[in-house]
Amino acid sequence: MQKSIKYKGLKFFKILGVAMASILFLMFVLPILFPEKIANEVKLFANKKLTGELDFKETKLSFFNHFPSLTLTLTDFSLKGSAPYVKETLVSAQEVAFGINLKSLLLDKKINIDKIFVSDAVINVRVNEKGQANYNVYIAEPRKKKKSNDSETALRLEKIVIENTRLVYDDKATKMLIDAKGFNYAGNGDLDLAVFEIYTEAQIDDFSLTYNGEQYLKNKKVDADLITNINTNSLAFVFQQNNLKINKLPVDFIGKFDFLSNGYNMDFNIKSTNSKLNDFFTALPPSYVTWLKKTKVEGNTDLSFTLKGKYIESKNQKPDLAFNMKIRNGMINYSDAPFPVSNIFLNFDTKLPSLDTEKLLVNIDSVFFNVNKDYIKGIIKTEGMSTPKIDARINSKIDLAAMGRAFGIQNMDLRGILNMDIKSNGIYDKKMAKFL
Numbered sequence: 001m002q003k004s005i006k007y008k009g010l011k012f013f014k015i016l017g018v019a020m021a022s023i024l025f026l027m028f029v030l031p032i033l034f035p036e037k038i039a040n041e042v043k044l045f046a047n048k049k050l051t052g053e054l055d056f057k058e059t060k061l062s063f064f065n066h067f068p069s070l071t072l073t074l075t076d077f078s079l080k081g082s083a084p085y086v087k088e089t090l091v092s093a094q095e096v097a098f099g100i101n102l103k104s105l106l107l108d109k110k111i112n113i114d115k116i117f118v119s120d121a122v123i124n125v126r127v128n129e130k131g132q133a134n135y136n137v138y139i140a141e142p143r144k145k146k147k148s149n150d151s152e153t154a155l156r157l158e159k160i161v162i163e164n165t166r167l168v169y170d171d172k173a174t175k176m177l178i179d180a181k182g183f184n185y186a187g188n189g190d191l192d193l194a195v196f197e198i199y200t201e202a203q204i205d206d207f208s209l210t211y212n213g214e215q216y217l218k219n220k221k222v223d224a225d226l227i228t229n230i231n232t233n234s235l236a237f238v239f240q241q242n243n244l245k246i247n248k249l250p251v252d253f254i255g256k257f258d259f260l261s262n263g264y265n266m267d268f269n270i271k272s273t274n275s276k277l278n279d280f281f282t283a284l285p286p287s288y289v290t291w292l293k294k295t296k297v298e299g300n301t302d303l304s305f306t307l308k309g310k311y312i313e314s315k316n317q318k319p320d321l322a323f324n325m326k327i328r329n330g331m332i333n334y335s336d337a338p339f340p341v342s343n344i345f346l347n348f349d350t351k352l353p354s355l356d357t358e359k360l361l362v363n364i365d366s367v368f369f370n371v372n373k374d375y376i377k378g379i380i381k382t383e384g385m386s387t388p389k390i391d392a393r394i395n396s397k398i399d400l401a402a403m404g405r406a407f408g409i410q411n412m413d414l415r416g417i418l419n420m421d422i423k424s425n426g427i428y429d430k431k432m433a434k435f436l
Contacts, residue, residue, distance in 0.1 A: 052090060052137035053080040069115055071097040077121075081134025085126055090134050093121030099159070115159040123162075127171040129313065131263055160187045173313055174264070175213070180222075181206035197240075200226040207246075218286050220246050239268075247282035249275060263312035266319050271304040277330055291334070291408055299330030299344060309354070318355040324348065330369070334408030339372040341406045357385040371406055374398035378422075389427050396420040 057076035074096050081090040099115025127133045162185040169178040182205025189198035202224040209217040223245040229238040242253035255268040272280070277299040281292045302325070309319030330344025347365035364380040378394035397419050404414035 050079065050137050051082050052086070054078075056096075069099040071099050071115070071117065073097040079137065081124075081126065082136040084128065084132055085134035088126070088134065089122075089124060090137060091118070091121060091123050093118050093165075095119040096121075116161070118160075118162045118165060121162070121165040123165060123167045125167070125169045125171075127173050129172045131173045131313065158188065158190060161185065174311055175211060177208075177210040179206075179208045180204045195229070195231045198226075198228050198230060200224065200228065202226070215285060217246070217283070220283060222246055248279040249283040250279070260310070260312070262314055263310060263317070265310045266307055267309075268307040269304070270306070271302075273302050275301055275303070277301045277327060294335045295408055296333045296340070297331070300328050301330075302326040321352040321355060323350050332407060334406060337402070337405040337408075339402055339406060341403070342370045344369045359383075360385050360388075371398055371403045374402070376403075387427055387429050390424055392422060392424045394420055394422040 055078045056074035060073040062071065075094065077093045077096040078089055079091045080086055081088050097117040098113045099117070100113065125135055162183060165183045167180040167183045185200065185202045187198045187200045190196050204222040207217060207220045207222045208215065225243045227241040229240055237257045239253060239255050244251040244253055249272055251270055251272050253270050258265040278297040280301050280303065281288050281297060304324045306322045307319050310317050311319055325346065325348045327344050327346040331340050331342050332344065333340035345366060345368040349363040349365065351361040353359040362382045366379060368375065368377040374397055376396040376398055378392065381391040383389040400414035400416050400418055404412065
């Protein structure tokens with residue numbers, strides 16, 4: 001019995017050893033057997049399918065660059081953009097590697113690229129005022145049945161990996177600038193289908209967002225776990241499940257984004273539910289982060305942001321924006337002030353139809369806080385910007401110096417006791433400097 005067990009054990013390890021040796025043999029032999037064929041086919045494919053000018057220093061075929069995938073690696077890679085940016089670089093990378101499907105290579109003698117790896121790169125995406133972009137470099141052809149002797153290289157992507165990359169998205173049409181440094185991305189899905197889902201994990205060490213010349217996010221760390229549905233026929237993106245973290249603030253993101261012939265169609269819904277108020281401040285611009293280092297913040301907050309509608313510059317058509325924020329049981333104490341701002345309660349809602357400031361709606365349904373036994377409470381509603389309609393009720397009894405110290409207000413010297421009981425309902429004309 002013991003001999004039988006020993007014999008079976010030896011047989012198992014022999015089979016295992018032969019299998020491992022065969023795999024190692026193939027890993028060394030395949031790059032030797034097919035180097036010129038694979039390199040030439042991929043180069044031919046790139047020249048045929050890409051409109052942008054492609055350049056690289058040398059090629060390497062190996063299993064070990066991105067184990068266990070067999071990859072053709074192009075070093076010192078650069079790719080120019082599509083018109084009207086044909087002279088500007090879209091992608092420059094230390095390495096771009098194309099993963100080769102082994103089954104197709106060995107059985108069908110075809111070269112199918114099923115993975116792309118980009119390392120140490122700069123991706124510079126640009127869109128001009130007319131909505132013309134530099135990323136339309138891939139020439140897609142209508143699907144058709146191929147002859148059995150057709151050995152052409154094909155793109156059948158299942159995975160895209162981007163490592164240690166800087167991504168710049170400069171869109172003059174939407175006036176949006178994104179700068180993502182330390183960008184790491186891994187996307188999996190059947191990218192060969194006309195409509196497919198892609199599962200994504202992404203990390204950004206340093207994320208900055210500027211809109212219309214105003215910087216809203218700077219030097220933020222972002223972690224993302226995403227599921228996106230992509231329709232390549234209509235260039236439509238549906239964000240089904242997207243869990244983000246901006247610094248410490250957890251964010252849920254769903255929606256869709258469609259490319260139109262003359263613009264975009266957007267429906268974005270972003271929310272953060274029952275989050276810590278302190279985590280919210282970590283996602284704000286750098287001036288707030290500096291303030292936060294000296295400040296104790298407590299409480300909970302709910303946030304929601306929506307952007308919905310078409311952006312068509314030629315028709316002056318823009319989407320509707322809305323933002324809502326609630327704060328409960330809030331407390332702020334800057335640099336150990338004698339008394340904190342406590343019992344903070346806020347219901348804040350704002351809408352910006354067609355991104356038109358003259359249609360701005362602000363509704364502070366309720367705001368309240370204490371500083372020691374003092375307080376401020378109020379309800380404020382406004383419509384418009386240049387001559388706003390104001391409906392407000394504000395009541396206070398508060399030491400302004402104590403409030404300033406508790407909030408950490410640096411650019412004003414506040415003093416005195418503010419006793420206030422305001423009721424207003426009318427239109428404020430700044431030129432006339434009075435209510436109408």
